[in-house]
Amino acid sequence: MLAEKNYIISIHDKGTKNTINGIHLPWLSSLLQRYRQSDISYSRGCNMAFWREDLLRINGYNEEITGWGSEDHELVCRLINSGVRKRTIKFAGIVFHLHHELHGTDNLNNNRNIMNETKAKKSTWCDKGIIQN
Structure with a gap:
């Protein structure tokens, strides 16, 4: 898709999953602002945004987490613990994830x-994190 510069995607395309x-x-999106408000498992780093000041307040990503897995959820957990309210754009923004090879999960249990x-x-x-002790 990227090599062909074909950016027109349909939920009916072959291989498309989770078409919802x-x-x-947008009208439904505004009703979902409390959607899984404190559930960190409904967060994905590829679709996440936050204010710089909020990221600095929690010291950014935890660099003790290495390899693939849990880095985004742990970050979201600290953001929520610090009082940041999670918001959703479900049904307001269109999201497609491009399949890619997974990185090693050797540290997943530790993460x-x-x-x-x-x-x-x-x-x-x-x-x-950003500031190293």
Whole structure:
């Protein structure tokens, strides 16, 4: 798709999955602002945005998390713990994810442990982030 510069995508295209994310209904989006408000599993780094000041307040991504997995959820957890309200653009913005090879998941258990600790302690800061301690 990128090589051919074909940016016109339809929910009816071959191989398209989770077609609900390709539906544009802005009026429904405004009704969903409380949609999974504190559920960190409904966050994806590729579709995430936040204010710089909020990112700095929690010290950015936790660099103790290495490889693939849990880095986005752990970040969202600290943002929510610090009082940032999660918002959604479901049905307001069209989202398609391009398939790609997954990176190694060797550290996935360790990464999940870090995320679970952040949840349990209601942490708002990580020591190994933008500012390194």
